[in-house]
Amino acid sequence: MRTLVTGAAGSIGTVLVSGLTDRGHDVFGLDRSTAPDGYGDRWYTVDVTDTDAVDAVFADLGRSGGLDAVVHLAGIPDEASLTDELHSHVVSTATLLDAMVAHGVGRIVYASSNHAVGRTPRSELLTTDVRPRPDTFYGVAKVAAEALLSLYADRHAIDAVALRIGSFLPQPETRRGLSTWLSHDDAVRMVHAALVAPDPGYAVIYGVSDNTRGWWDLGPGRTLGYEPQDDAEAFADRIPERDEDDVEAGHVGGPFATERYHRPAR
Template sequence: MMKKIVLTGAQGRLGQELRAPLAEMCHALLSTDIKEAPKDLAPNESYVQADLAQMDQVEALIQGAEMVVHFGAIPDEAPFEELLGPNYIGAYTVWEAARRHGVRRIVYASSIHAVGLEPTAEGPALTNRHRPDTFYGLSKCFAEDMARMYWEKTGLEAVCLRIMSCTPEPENTRALGTWLSYGDLVRLVRAAVTTPTTGFALAWGVSANDRAPVTNAEAAFLGYRPQDNAEDWAEKFLAAAKTPDPSDLAQMRLGGPFARVPLGESGVEAIRKMTAGD
């Protein structure tokens, strides 16, 4: 069991799913977010409200940690200026503070949007070039490249998880391929934390979907074995599906609606409208 794990973004939707499982894996879990503390802390969990863009605050969090699970960021497309602090500078402060304090590994919530303009039908390998669909996706490219650089220059390990569509259940036709269940999210993060050595690694955050457009064959050494499959919802979504439009980037690129929205405008809202049939 590890001595200390730090979880950033602990009050985000996915961070809240990870707090209890991570608390079971260490003697001390330090959860942090820019939001106020939750009321359901585990017995071995402490909470610090902090701004990831402030190096002094991040250093105080990370001191003594063996591993950082970095999920803190704005999880949507927005103007670059809004993303700069939490998504770009926040990633740098986490990696640099981790280097200074001898952290062994960072498990990072990257995103499909780092390659969101890749055609869905091509099934890109993990090692494909970056092809971001938004400023948000660009921030994930920045952090992935920084993670590789810190590994090669300083020996700080990193596992970058390219999370796809992580929701309790699939929400639309696209999610028949891209869905990541909450249970499989926990399995993926647990694998990334417990694998003895990783170096720099990439893995897709996707469940065992029959229609998944990508494969984790190159990351098999992590031992991630997803158990959920969006195909259980296929009949429901396909029966209500509209006529496909091959000229629509939202249907033809891995990033879905993020591939179509103008730079700086919410991709999450575009997904909501797509799901609602607006």
């Protein structure tokens, strides 16, 4: 599958470019950063919110074999102003979706976030049916981007899979991480499944590993073929308890749901 990965120079992007290539995908990278060594003409140094530049990328790929799917990872990875978050996550997604419609690309896999439901109180099992409860402007932007995917799925029959990613790290670093961890290998498994699942339509899944202490429903991901293999419990004896653990365990978004992240919208 010929796949364009935006944010390809980021922490998730670098893992996915390599991992998806190993699984047989023909991967092209897009990022504001220049290409790592060895990428050559398989890399586009572009701001994903630049409509004309993105359209030119799609046109170029169309001349050299076309494009089957987009994996959209680009965006501010932390809390910022509301304006910046909406531009980074919603405008970028709209730019890609319009290019997909114009060039006949039928699938997008989007890196959403657990922070889209971060103000949800902890429970034994968090399903994808809960209402959006963002914990920050970052979370608000992820909710809005998910809504945009839903709109284009309905209007243009685009297959759109939103991945509400947990804690993407080489290994969990906090007690909360024992529930929210997404391993590097499982991230590749998840995105691969979202790319090849037959006719997913619009779908939301939780992006976490098969953690013993996990509280997120993995059923929707398994429906698409995502079978996580890793478990944060393997690291449990290496993670010390902290004073913050109880507070971070109160809501899905952990520290993002605390007053530390409160700020005015303007």
